[in-house]
Amino acid sequence: MPQVRPMRADARRNYERLLKAAVAAFAEHGENASLDDIAKRAGVGAGTLYRHFPTRQELLEAAYVDHFQALGARAGELARELSPGEALMAWLNELCVATIQVRGLKSLLGSAVADGGSVARTACGASVQGAAARLVEAAQQEGVLRADLEPIEVLRLAHGVATASELADGQGREIQRYLTLLVEGLRPQQAGG
Amino acid sequence: MPQVRPMRADARRNYERLLKAAVAAFAEHGENASLDDIAKRAGVGAGTLYRHFPTRQELLEAAYVDHFQALGARAGELARELSPGEALMAWLNELCVATIQVRGLKSLLGSAVADGGSVARTACGASVQGAAARLVEAAQQEGVLRADLEPIEVLRLAHGVATASELADGQGREIQRYLTLLVEGLRPQQAGG
DNA sequence: ACCTGAACACCGTTCAAGT
DNA sequence: ACCTGAACACCGTTCAAGT
Numbered sequence: 001m002p003q004v005r006p007m008r009a010d011a012r013r014n015y016e017r018l019l020k021a022a023v024a025a026f027a028e029h030g031e032n033a034s035l036d037d038i039a040k041r042a043g044v045g046a047g048t049l050y051r052h053f054p055t056r057q058e059l060l061e062a063a064y065v066d067h068f069q070a071l072g073a074r075a076g077e078l079a080r081e082l083s084p085g086e087a088l089m090a091w092l093n094e095l096c097v098a099t100i101q102v103r104g105l106k107s108l109l110g111s112a113v114a115d116g117g118s119v120a121r122t123a124c125g126a127s128v129q130g131a132a133a134r135l136v137e138a139a140q141q142e143g144v145l146r147a148d149l150e151p152i153e154v155l156r157l158a159h160g161v162a163t164a165s166e167l168a169d170g171q172g173r174e175i176q177r178y179l180t181l182l183v184e185g186l187r188p189q190q191a192g193g
Numbered sequence: 194m195p196q197v198r199p200m201r202a203d204a205r206r207n208y209e210r211l212l213k214a215a216v217a218a219f220a221e222h223g224e225n226a227s228l229d230d231i232a233k234r235a236g237v238g239a240g241t242l243y244r245h246f247p248t249r250q251e252l253l254e255a256a257y258v259d260h261f262q263a264l265g266a267r268a269g270e271l272a273r274e275l276s277p278g279e280a281l282m283a284w285l286n287e288l289c290v291a292t293i294q295v296r297g298l299k300s301l302l303g304s305a306v307a308d309g310g311s312v313a314r315t316a317c318g319a320s321v322q323g324a325a326a327r328l329v330e331a332a333q334q335e336g337v338l339r340a341d342l343e344p345i346e347v348l349r350l351a352h353g354v355a356t357a358s359e360l361a362d363g364q365g366r367e368i369q370r371y372l373t374l375l376v377e378g379l380r381p382q383q384a385g386g
Numbered sequence: 387a388c389c390t391g392a393a394c395a396c397c398g399t400t401c402a403a404g405t
Numbered sequence: 406a407c408c409t410g411a412a413c414a415c416c417g418t419t420c421a422a423g424t
Contacts, residue, residue, distance in 0.1 A: 243419080
């Protein structure tokens with residue numbers, strides 16, 4: 001393990017200023033917020049931004065790492081409070097709400113579940129995938145979820161539900177309905193089902 | 194009805210060149226292809242592009258109108274060849290394939306089913322929505338599709354399935370599987386269902 | 387009525403010079 | 406080792422001048 005050298009004081013301060021400015025800018029303008037503007041807001045040169053965050057993706061991940069961790073932690077809470085099936089549904093619902101309502105988060109969540117996505121093994125992707133794996137497996141053992149589903153497939157389908165809900169009203173009032181449709185299927189329900 | 198004045202000969206020629214260049218550029222670089230490059234390829238000034246197509250969206254719609262009409266026509270063919278349930282499934286499958294595989298088409302299909310989308314009442318949006326309405330209603334009358342579904346909801350969910358499939362492999366090998374999951378639901382299948 | 391292309395504003399990215 | 410900010414390339418959009 002190579003020692004991680006501590007940052008020089010000015011570097012550390014600039015890093016934190018950049019992160020703070022990025023969080024604000026992404027929240028305000030979405031994932032395509034101007035990098036130049038972020039550097040300006042942080043009071044640093046453009047080159048300094050690139051030194052700390054060579055790609056927009058890396059800056060996005062750093063800006064949203066708290067959200068990802070919160071989603072992961074939330075899975076544990078729900079698993080303690082609810083039955084496996086209910087916990088999975090409740091968590092997917094919150095995931096979809098965050099996907100739509102937290103500006104800039106959607107593309108990051110998308111790449112966290114994309115095939116070969118660069119985020120897949122970062123802290124961000126890992127926490128969401130780990131949470132999904134635990135909830136999905138518990139629901140499968142209870143027999144309330146198809147056994148042939150991979151956790152990442154459930155995440156991808158939830159991303160699809162969020163996308164569909166976003167098309168419906170841009171806010172997320174249809175998330176519950178579309179999630180239910182996904183779980184129950186589009187075929188007519190059996191009487192007494 | 195105001196008479197539509199025929200275009201001046203040079204204007205008409207430029208319009209067609211722009212459209213041809215746009216089709217090629219969108220196919221090559223996706224929906225964000227450079228407008229400046231399109232004008233250059235067409236051999237016209239940038240201003241001429243804006244005169245004919247004031248927004249990127251309008252140029253996109255013009256470039257993909259054939260695809261939309263083909264999708265609409267395809268619904269009729271499938272309705273003649275298959276049962277209502279099968280026709281709907283087959284058409285949604287083709288729709289998802291086009292969503293993923295035809296470069297530049299996805300965002301246009303998205304806005305065609307978005308709430309209050311500007312495309313909703315253009316020829317593009319109308320042909321897809323009309324096709325979906327006929328297939329959905331036929332399937333509902335056969336009793337193979339939930340009666341509480343609006344056609345546009347089915348289109349939105351299909352867009353979600355396409356998105357999920359795109360995350361899976363970028364091509365569409367999972368479309369059939371994810372569509373089936375949507376129709377049958379994520380709950381375990383009943384024995385003999 | 388339509389076209390051209392220069393002009394402007396904005397953004398991402400790099401890099402020489404500075405500390 | 407890190408920072409600054411000018412420089413470059415690229416793009417979208419507008420508009421004065423031209424036919």
